[in-house]
Every structure is written in C-alpha cells, then in structure tokens.
Amino acid sequence: MKNDKIIFLTNDDSYLSKGFRAAVNLAREFGRVIAIAPDRVQSGMSQAITINTPLFLRQVEVSDDVEIYAFSGTPVDCAKIAFDHFFKDKRVDLVLSGINHGSNAAVNVMYSGTMGAAIEGSFYGVPSIGLSLDDHDADADFEGAVKYGREIIASIMEAADRLPRPLCLNVNVPRCGVEDIQGIRLARQTRGFWREDFYARQDPHGRDYFWLTGAFQNAEPDAEDTDEWALAHRYVSVVPVQVDMTDYRMLKSLDGVIK
C-alpha cells in the first residue's frame, strides 16, 4: 500500500524552491510525505550543523498526504531533527533530498547541503537519495529529473530489503530535454577539484570585498565510469556514497614516517 510508506523530504534550496515543489509531487507518488526543509537558501552548506544557536521549526503546509515544515537550520539539521525528534522510532521508508538546482557530481558531493542531508539520512538506516539537476536556474525544467528520479526511487524502494546499509545515492540529471537523456549509468565520483577566481570589488562604503566564483577542474574527463562523463554524455549518473574517508593507501605510505 502506497500510504503505508513514509517519505522524508528535504533539500538545501529551501522549501520555496521550484525543485523542492517538484520533489514534493514526485515523493507523494510513493507514500505520505513529511518534509522538513530549510527556511532559506542553504546551498553549499555541506555537512554543516548548528551547534551554537537555537533553531525554530514551523509548519507551512498540511494536507492528507503532505506535511511541510520550514526549519531555521542547515540541511543536516533538518535530517537530524526529523529522525531524532520528529520520527523517533517511526519507520521511514525513504529519504529524498532535492531536487537540487545544480549538479552535485564529482567533489561537489562534499560541498552540497543537499547531499549533506542525504548522507545524514542514510546514517539512520533509511535508503537515501540526493537528486540534483545540472541547472542552477531558479526556473529550471525538472521534467527529466522527475522522470528518472521516479525510476530510481521505484527501483530502490523495491530492492530496499536486500540492499545493505547505509545506502546513499548521489543522482545527477543532465541539463537537456527529457527526450535527449540517454539513460541511467552507475558511476564513481570523478577525481578533480575546483579552482576559484575571487571576484574582488569595493562596496558602496569603499570596503574591499571578495565573492567566490570558480570552475571545476576535471582530472579525468575521458574516464567513462565517472559521474561527470555520464552527465557530459547526457546520462543520469548514480553514485553510491559512503563516509569512511580513511586514505588506506596513504596509511601504508606513512608507515615509518609517523612513529
């Protein structure tokens, strides 16, 4: 029964974004939706948590199958209050974070608040999907993201009982017409980093300011098993994400160096 299922929804672009609304409508196809999303834009907030200030939660919408709350914290705070305060021991069937305005492929997985919340959700043993569209436009077309998001959610919910935990997927959808999308590819995180070009100007009071802008430097543009390659070739990329950041090869290199 669809209505037996509970979908927890969050994002980083706030509950007011077009991508969030697309996600509400997608998620309600799979069950009752309980959304706790930031009350303002929290892009680039990574796995950040709010330690030093109190947080406020308010209900902004309620209907038969959807409840939406706006929260004053980060995306990860939204996931934490959902599971540690709101749901407690209630069974949740899926965490959906998004639909993000902008790609979270490659190392963006680390900077993204959308992926921060998806990763945090997976820590509670619930299958988690971060869903992002490679288009930052506030009025982006989410048709392809909804179509392929639906397929991936259905596949994961069907297979959930036989997949290990934690289970977190970083799903990215190319920016093109839905009919031009070539399909779905399982992929690994592309190697590469951002190099920034700080935009430096003076404010109206004569103070120098800096504004972050930059470009991703793909270290392996020809690697067909990567998420960036998939997006560049109009495939939806699916990268499973885990959080053991230990550099096991470096551990061997350090043997004898650190005593």
Next chain:
Amino acid sequence: MKNDKIIFLTNDDSYLSKGFRAAVNLAREFGRVIAIAPDRVQSGMSQAITINTPLFLRQVEVSDDVEIYAFSGTPVDCAKIAFDHFFKDKRVDLVLSGINHGSNAAVNVMYSGTMGAAIEGSFYGVPSIGLSLDDHDADADFEGAVKYGREIIASIMEAADRLPRPLCLNVNVPRCGVEDIQGIRLARQTRGFWREDFYARQDPHGRDYFWLTGAFQNAEPDAEDTDEWALAHRYVSVVPVQVDMTDYRMLKSLDGVIK
C-alpha cells in the same frame, strides 16, 4: 632554512581562540606563518562554502614571521582565498588547521570546519594537517597537542617530497596530561554516527526552539586500529583522509537494481 618555508594556518574556532594562538606559536617554529582564519566561531561548518554573499578580509596582526588575517567566510573559504587569491603560484609548504577545541575523530571529520579547511588545503597539493584536542574548553591545555603536533609536522615536512598527494592528516590528541600520552598511532576512521537529543524549550517570547546536543555512538569500540580506540587509550591518532566517497561495494550491489 626555516625561513624559506611558508606555513598556511587556519581553523574554525576563529583567530581569537586559544587553540589558534597555540598553533601560531607552533607553526612559526617551522617557517613564516600566513594565517587566514574565520573572524568568528565557525565550528561544525564542515566543507561549507559561501556562494551567495560577499566576504571581507582584514589584517589583524603582522610581524617578522607572522601575518594574521580575519576573514568573514567559512574555514573552507579561508583556504580557498589563501590559495586562489593570496598565494596564487607561491609555494606553500604546509597547511595547518587548528588547534581545534574538541575531537575530530571518527565521523566528526565530516562535520568539522577545521577538517574541512585541512581537506581543502590538500586539494592544492600541499601537505595538510588538521590538529585537534579532545577538549572543548575555551581554556583547554594545549601542551600535549603542541608537543605531538610538533613531532608530526616535523615528520611530514621531512618526508613531504616522497609522499603522494593529496596528503591530508586528521590528528587528534587525547585530553590528559602530556606525560600520560602513550605515543602516536596511525589509525583508520572509526565507524559510528551521532544520535542527537534535541533540547526543546521556549524562548522569552513563547516560541518553541530546539538546540542540538547528542552523543557519538561508536559501532566498533574494541577495534584497536581506529582513531576512537587510540584516543580512549591516550594515544594521539593520525588518520590520513581522502575524498573519494564512492561506495564501491554498493556499486556491485546496485548492478541489476539500477538499470
């Protein structure tokens, strides 16, 4: 020559913290120190970046071998403006982030602004060390962190030319007298997650608020090769950190599930 070396210093507790001052004095033993640190507390800011607002930089201290700047951004913003604007192509010999008030062992590596900045620094090909003391007290005793931090920095700078890149270390020092520290252990990141207990009260205006508090749940307290085990047994833990978050085992499990 010591003065040929340049050490980039940052943290997440701000340039005003006791741990930062301890790090300035430690770093200047190894070269000329250029510090760009947050102008206010940025604990728990993870790999967060500031996309939507301008950032301000001001010099707060300058002497023969130390320059300190306060920046209005996150710890990662500090690393980015250092390398992409301030240093440009200048050679930097070490990134030191800390000394943090509080442990960044286990999954804390993901939430920590101190580690966020250390990780970001490693993206520029420079050996990076995040140095943390397992004591949140604003007036914590940094003697052990300085002593063992010095040993580890010396070892890494001596071996830097023969170690691969990116090179990032998550170093955590136990909270005990320096004479009680048992030594240094190479370790891996402990498995386990935080479970939060939201402190819920009403503010003076009758609004409900929530305040994050919680406890780390160690999934493998007896694993002697982990960083939490090392700290619990009064060793300094050294975990090398990398950022490929792909879950390669899950990729195999998803074969046939995601089509």
